[in-house]
Amino acid sequence: xxxxxxxxxxxxxxxxxxxxxxxxxxxxxxxxxxxxxxxxxxxxxxxxxxxxxxxxxxxxxxxxxxxxxxxxxxxxxxxxxxxxxxxxxxxxxxxxxxxxxxxxxxxxxxxxxxxxxxxxxxxxxxxxxxxxxxxxxxxxxxxxxxxxxxxxxxxxxxxxxxxxxxxxxxxxxxxxxxxxxxxxxxxxxxxxxxxxxxxxxxxxxxxxxxxxxxxxxxxxxxxxxxxxxxxxxxxxxxxxxxxxxxxxxxxxxxxxxxxxxxxxxxxxxxxxxxxxxxxxxxxxxxxxxxxxxxxxxxxxxxxxxxxxxxxxxxxxxxxxxxxxxxxxxxxx
Amino acid sequence: xxxxxxxxxxxxxxxxxxxxxxxxxxxxxxxxxxxxxxxxxxxxxxxxxxxxxxxxxxxxxxxxxxxxxxxxxxxxxxxxxxxxxxxxxxxxxxxxxxxxxxxxxxxxxxxxxxxxxxxxxxxxxxxxxxxxxxxxxxxxxxxxxxxxxxxxxxxxxxxxxxxxxxxxxxxxxxxxxxxxxxxxxxxxxxxxxxxxxxxxxxxxxxxxxxxxxxxxxxxxxxxxxxxxxxxxxxxxxxxxxxxxxxxxxxxxxxxxxxxxxxxxxxxxxxxxxxxx
Ligand SMILES: Nc1ncnc2c1ncn2[C@@H]1O[C@H](COP(=O)(O)OP(=O)(O)OP(=O)(O)O)[C@@H](O)[C@H]1O
Ligand SMILES: [Mg+2]
Numbered sequence: 182x183x184x185x186x187x188x189x190x191x192x193x194x195x196x197x198x199x200x201x202x203x204x205x206x207x208x209x210x211x212x213x214x215x216x217x218x219x220x221x222x223x224x225x226x227x228x229x230x231x232x233x234x235x236x237x238x239x240x241x242x243x244x245x246x247x248x249x250x251x252x253x254x255x256x257x258x259x260x261x262x263x264x265x266x267x268x269x270x271x272x273x274x275x276x277x278x279x280x281x282x283x284x285x286x287x288x289x290x291x292x293x294x295x296x297x298x299x300x301x302x303x304x305x306x307x308x309x310x311x312x313x314x315x316x317x318x319x320x321x322x323x324x325x326x327x328x329x330x331x332x333x334x335x336x337x338x339x340x341x342x343x344x345x346x347x348x349x350x351x352x353x354x355x356x357x358x359x360x361x362x363x364x365x366x367x368x369x370x371x372x373x374x375x376x377x378x379x380x381x382x383x384x385x386x387x388x389x390x391x392x393x394x395x396x397x398x399x400x401x402x403x404x405x406x407x408x409x410x411x412x413x414x415x416x417x418x419x420x421x422x423x424x425x426x427x428x429x430x431x432x433x434x435x436x437x438x439x440x441x442x443x444x445x446x447x448x449x450x451x452x453x454x455x456x457x458x459x460x461x462x463x464x465x466x467x468x469x470x471x472x473x474x475x476x477x478x479x480x481x482x483x484x485x486x487x488x489x490x491x492x493x494x495x496x497x498x499x500x501x502x503x504x505x506x507x508x509x510x511x512x513x
Numbered sequence: 514x515x516x517x518x519x520x521x522x523x524x525x526x527x528x529x530x531x532x533x534x535x536x537x538x539x540x541x542x543x544x545x546x547x548x549x550x551x552x553x554x555x556x557x558x559x560x561x562x563x564x565x566x567x568x569x570x571x572x573x574x575x576x577x578x579x580x581x582x583x584x585x586x587x588x589x590x591x592x593x594x595x596x597x598x599x600x601x602x603x604x605x606x607x608x609x610x611x612x613x614x615x616x617x618x619x620x621x622x623x624x625x626x627x628x629x630x631x632x633x634x635x636x637x638x639x640x641x642x643x644x645x646x647x648x649x650x651x652x653x654x655x656x657x658x659x660x661x662x663x664x665x666x667x668x669x670x671x672x673x674x675x676x677x678x679x680x681x682x683x684x685x686x687x688x689x690x691x692x693x694x695x696x697x698x699x700x701x702x703x704x705x706x707x708x709x710x711x712x713x714x715x716x717x718x719x720x721x722x723x724x725x726x727x728x729x730x731x732x733x734x735x736x737x738x739x740x741x742x743x744x745x746x747x748x749x750x751x752x753x754x755x756x757x758x759x760x761x762x763x764x765x766x767x768x769x770x771x772x773x774x775x776x777x778x779x780x781x782x783x784x785x786x787x788x789x
């Protein structure tokens with residue numbers, strides 16, 4: 182229904198090469214997240230798949246057939262935009278019905294599907310309102326409703342939650358995950374928020390400057406990042422990196438240690454440091470510790486851990502959870 | 514002190530505004546008043562402002578001597594017809610320039626505008642000859658066609674600036690939803706651009722209504738619109754100011770009324786993009 186294969190896909194805008202060459206295999210029903218820093222080409226890649234941009238080279242296969250030159254209307258994909266992109270002159274009902282109308286469905290079918298979608302998305306009471314009279318979360322639901330009614334082969338989401346406030350974002354994140362479990366359709370989801378990526382994805386594609394840095398499940402990326410970029414991007418708070426002499430002692434050009442893989446002690450340990458800022462989140466405490474010859478390290482400890490700025494602590498990274506990188510930044 | 518100065522400044526600007534407004538309006542007012550005078554009072558020195566003997570005689574004469582209704586009908590057919598045809602061409606054209614621009618789009622827009630900088634008389638002879646050979650002289654179809662071409666650059670430009678304000682996302686959403694290009698323009702772009710299209714339409718009707726150069730040169734009687742109707746009183750009978758004024762008043766009244774009711778749309782249309 183919705184397998185997508187990118188072969189050697191590249192994209193340039195005039196002289197500027199945004200995506201040099203990408204190969205990617207997305208199987209049917211997968212929830213794939215494209216994640217990466219701003220400007221790395223996530224949206225561009227999604228728009229290439231959608232057909233909203235033409236590729237500069239390579240092929241895009243959907244369900245095994247070459248769709249590289251097929252206009253977006255005929256790719257059987259649905260997209261949810263960051264700006265929602267609802268039709269402002271149509272009611273919610275009109276918005277959700279639009280793809281069905283374009284597909285030439287008859288009136289009863291449209292009515293039934295719109296009603297169903299509205300029920301699933303809690304929009305039944307708002308069907309006759311215009312998008313301008315809805316809240317951000319409701320608009321987002323309308324955009325999703327418009328995408329699901331047509332029963333597309335795959336859904337494309339471009340940062341759909343970034344205009345919502347934090348609480349709503351968490352709620353909608355869950356709703357989209359549930360929708361995926363329920364519909365079992367391929368979803369490609371673009372975000373620069375690594376928490377969204379970790380929580381929603383079956384498979385994460387980490388992009389940097391138009392190149393794929395690594396593809397894998399959230400835990401694979403967390404446990405064994407291939408390089409410094411992925412190591413630094415996945416996980417929150419960020420992995421600590423240690424260079425120089427202290428790293429050489431551990432047998433690498435750079436050593437990475439996650440804040441949650443640090444043991445603190447008042448009596449002994451590998452490094453000695455002084456607590457700078459302590460961030461108490463209730464469930465956790467993040468300590469920023471200044472260590473001589475190593476730099477600033479972040480450690481994650483239990484919520485009840487009490488230290489004061491200026492306290493001396495001993496720090497030991499968990500030996501079997503160290504990440505070692507060579508001079509080129511590749512893990513080994 | 515500061516407040517006093519600013520009040521005074523406001524008063525000055527208000528006065529300047531009124532003076533400018535009256536200066537622009539005065540000729541129309543004077544034409545209107547003259548149309549109710551006898552030919553004698555019309556040229557009296559010193560001119561008489563309000564206290565003269567009001568008469569409808571000029572309107573009666575004008576009605577008698579020429580077929581006002583036919584000219585009016587011609588004007589309506591030409592201005593509305595050329596506007597509708599123009600929109601039919603300009604909406605897709607402006608869509609292409611606003612949403613699928615290429616490196617040449619700006620040049621094409623400038624080139625279209627540049628045709629408005631050329632004096633119309635420069636192409637009078639070729640157009641006249643084409644009209645003569647194709648039997649289009651004094652025909653509504655021929656004139657409507659010329660008016661389409663005359664106003665098309667302005668229609669495209671206005672629509673282009675309106676379309677530029679419409680988020681491209683929404684059109685892309687329509688494409689993703691399975692809309693063909695035609696459906697995208699009909700169901701999504703056009704309804705969203707209704708205010709812009711309406712003001713463009715009004716402006717185009719007004720420009721076509723008032724267009725005099727081509728209508729005077731390419732019509733004789735059959736297809737002559739109201740501009741030719743006024744002109745008929747100006748050339749051979751240049752001295753009959755009162756009748757000329759009556760004809761002018763009759764000719765500008767419909768468009769003035771339309772403009773009055775549509776003034777909000779018009780102002781929005783003319784300043785679109787500048788404000789907001
Ligand atoms: N139409 C275009 N013409 C020229 N350059 C473009 C165009 N669209 C995007 N780019 C460039 O391509 C690069 C990637 O853009 P893209 O929108 O894909 O980034 P992104 O990863 O989605 O970033 P963000 O997280 O900020 O949305 C950017 O440097 C951008 O300037
Ligand atoms: Mg983006």
